Amino acid sequence: MKSTYVIGHKNPDTDSVCSAICYAYLKNKLTGEEYIPCRAGEINSETAFVLDHFNVEAPELIESLEPTIADVQFRRVDGVSATITLRRAWEHMRDENIQTVPILTKRGKIKGILTLGDQARYYMEDQDAGSLSKAKPKYSDIADTLRGEVVVGNPDAPFNKGKVVVAAANPDVMEEFINENDMVILGNRYESQLCAIEMKASCLIVCLDAKVSKTIAKLADEAGCTVIVTPLDTYTCSKLINQSVPVGHIMRKDGIITFSLDDTVADVRATVSKLRVRYFPIMDNDGKYVGMMSQRNLLDIDRRRVILVDHNEKGQAVDGIRSAEVVEVIDHHRIDSVETMNPIYFRNQPLGCTATIITLMFRENDIEIEPTVAGLLCSAIISDTLMFRSPTCTSVDESVARSLAEKAGINIEEYALAMFNAGSRLGKKTPEEIFHIDCKAFKAEKQRITISQVTSVSSKELSKVKDKMLPYMEELLPASGADMLFMMLTNIFDESTELLFVGQGAKGVVQAAFEQECTDNSVILPKVVSRKKQVIGPLIEAIELL
Numbered sequence: 381m382k383s384t385y386v387i388g389h390k391n392p393d394t395d396s397v398c399s400a401i402c403y404a405y406l407k408n409k410l411t412g413e414e415y416i417p418c419r420a421g422e423i424n425s426e427t428a429f430v431l432d433h434f435n436v437e438a439p440e441l442i443e444s445l446e447p448t449i450a451d452v453q454f455r456r457v458d459g460v461s462a463t464i465t466l467r468r469a470w471e472h473m474r475d476e477n478i479q480t481v482p483i484l485t486k487r488g489k490i491k492g493i494l495t496l497g498d499q500a501r502y503y504m505e506d507q508d509a510g511s512l513s514k515a516k517p518k519y520s521d522i523a524d525t526l527r528g529e530v531v532v533g534n535p536d537a538p539f540n541k542g543k544v545v546v547a548a549a550n551p552d553v554m555e556e557f558i559n560e561n562d563m564v565i566l567g568n569r570y571e572s573q574l575c576a577i578e579m580k581a582s583c584l585i586v587c588l589d590a591k592v593s594k595t596i597a598k599l600a601d602e603a604g605c606t607v608i609v610t611p612l613d614t615y616t617c618s619k620l621i622n623q624s625v626p627v628g629h630i631m632r633k634d635g636i637i638t639f640s641l642d643d644t645v646a647d648v649r650a651t652v653s654k655l656r657v658r659y660f661p662i663m664d665n666d667g668k669y670v671g672m673m674s675q676r677n678l679l680d681i682d683r684r685r686v687i688l689v690d691h692n693e694k695g696q697a698v699d700g701i702r703s704a705e706v707v708e709v710i711d712h713h714r715i716d717s718v719e720t721m722n723p724i725y726f727r728n729q730p731l732g733c734t735a736t737i738i739t740l741m742f743r744e745n746d747i748e749i750e751p752t753v754a755g756l757l758c759s760a761i762i763s764d765t766l767m768f769r770s771p772t773c774t775s776v777d778e779s780v781a782r783s784l785a786e787k788a789g790i791n792i793e794e795y796a797l798a799m800f801n802a803g804s805r806l807g808k809k810t811p812e813e814i815f816h817i818d819c820k821a822f823k824a825e826k827q828r829i830t831i832s833q834v835t836s837v838s839s840k841e842l843s844k845v846k847d848k849m850l851p852y853m854e855e856l857l858p859a860s861g862a863d864m865l866f867m868m869l870t871n872i873f874d875e876s877t878e879l880l881f882v883g884q885g886a887k888g889v890v891q892a893a894f895e896q897e898c899t900d901n902s903v904i905l906p907k908v909v910s911r912k913k914q915v916i917g918p919l920i921e922a923i924e925l926l
Contacts, residue, residue: 382685384707387418387442387698389691391819394427394763396420396690398756399734400439403689403710406738409747415687418442420698424817426803430759433795434752434788446700447681449648450641454662454673459484462491462628465517466502467525467620469494469627480659480672483631488668490638490661492631502630507622509543512563515629516540519583519606525624526585526610526617532597533583533606539563542582546618551575565617570596577603585621587614638663639673649678690734692716692726695821695828710737712772713912732770732777735760739780755788759799766835766872767796770910797837800872804836806845811852814845815867820911824920829883830860831919833868833911842869846880850901853882864889866919870909877908879915885926892926893918 386404388396397419404417417439423431431438459482460469473481473496483492520535542561547554551571558564560580566572568590576584577599583606586592592600592607600607610617638661639648652660652675662671686701687708693716694701708725712734729737735757742749749757761781765773768781785792806814819832836842846869853865864883871877880902881890890898894905908914 382682383414383416384685384687385416385418385442385445386687386689387420387439388689389693389696389820390420390698391816392419392421392427393424393690393818394430395733395735395760397423397427397439398430398760399689399710399738401436402735402753402757403687403738403741405753406742406745406747407687410745416440421816424803425805426763426799429799429802430756430763433759433799434755436752436756442698444644444699445684445686445704447645447683447703448641449639449643449645449662449673451682451684452645452673452677453680453682454671454677456671457481459488459490459661459669460494460627461486462631463626465521465525465624466499466627466630467623470499470623478659478672482661482669482672483627484669490636490663490669492628492633493636493661494627494631495659498630498632502625503622509545512544512622512625513540513542513561515625517624517626519608521626522583522585522621522624523608523610525620526608526612528585528608528610528612531592531607531609532600533604537606539583544618544621545581546614547572547576548614555579565614565621567614574599577605581605583608585610585617587612587617636661641665641670645678645681652678689738692728693820693822695823710734710741712737714916730774732773733761733764735764736777736780739784740776749784749787751788754784755790758784758788758790758792759795762792762796762799763803766870766875766909767793767800769872769875770913772910772913800835800837804838804841806834806836806841811848812856814849815852815856821862822916822920824923827863827923828861829864829866829919829923830862831866831868831911831915833870835870835872837872839871839874842871842878845869846878846902850880850882853880857882866890866915868908868911868915872909875907875909877905877915879903879905879908889919889922889926893922 386400388400400417404415407415419439419441423438457476457478460472462483469481480495482490483494485491516538518536518538519530523530542563544563545558547564547566554575558576558579558581561582563583564576564581565585567587573584573596586609589611640663659672659674661669662673664670683705685707686704688706689710692709692711706720711728712731715728731737739757758781761777765777768778814834815832817834819830821830849867857865864886867880869878887898890903896903
């Protein structure tokens, strides 16, 4: 069964992360299948405090759902060593029904490639009698190829000089064409064997399993001549002997195109479409070979199954969401345009937090909420409702949170203060880090806007943040892809927000949205703490009217 990823929005907040963890836990309990909690960005300080408090690991980081080579059904076929013979390589390719085999180092790295075409080319090209010694095969490999055995000499020694000769003539004629270091294929004739040894041949291949006399064996050993006995006849030996060549001799070493498990399918398709190569080695993150992929494999890709929590807008979803199969959405925001191939389970309720919805689902399915899970769900509700101060907070949110706090064994007021203080440590963060702590993108008409929000219990801290955020926002705007950037500096205890803004027409939009006079780049909004309920709607409506 395929795994399903449970993931929140980009720039994840506490609700996004905790809801992913807890909903994956619930789905695992209900189905027995594998649901993996994930996140689409770095953990902020507040969420890090929560996870540390309850001793929970951060979910897996997924930067994109674009299908990668890891999602492709490629062949996980073994590679071979450069020292094996062509015969053994062919048998491996035949048994695995493959046409390309990678040649590997001892550490599993790619050393070369061998195809059926390479083998055919080697056989079809004219190989002279001296070509075998150029490949330097070991005598043991020659014996293996000829289905024989080395009866005299060192099996691991290489045949690296001379030519291959078939001794079909009588000894008088043999003396004219056998030279020192040659390999001689012959039969059981004592005179021919003795002649080859006297001519200083480096190896005798005795065919048809003919017995080698003790005298010949002794003379060959004294002369340093290897003797191989094979059941094959001379014709078959001469035909097969070039199969003892090590694959490293004919493999292709240059221009080998490999891909990584992390390479996106789109990038790989763009590359291979221009090539006339059928098979490509696939490497892991350490550069070690894991399998072979054909161009046909790129047609059959497993789309990743995904459950979205705490969002349903494409602009807020992890990159590559269009390539994934969205199977569920659990959210409490406005409904946007995430498209699905099939009907899905979509649950959207006007509550202050996604974690509240998930808690209700635990209860509906009669699944016990463990203390750690209760702590995560409670933390998410406290965060999203600003400890019940946000206008998005309902009586259901507060009731659920207090019940979860009791299960988790925390004092909700003391814990909330500690959590907000942890998240408010903004002084040491860069403007980039601060802006992306909780940042969401929206679209209205033809305008794209981004709204960031940071919260604090200190007005002094927020004032310092303002001084460095406006210059950063001006610098960020051209490369952000947005027409306007907004940032909410929200004081939790004062229940107010200073809204910063940059971009052409942003000041007019803010004045129309909140009916307040603005300075050049900011406006104070009393009793405004919720981006979802108090800021997004008025801004989008003002953009559409202007």
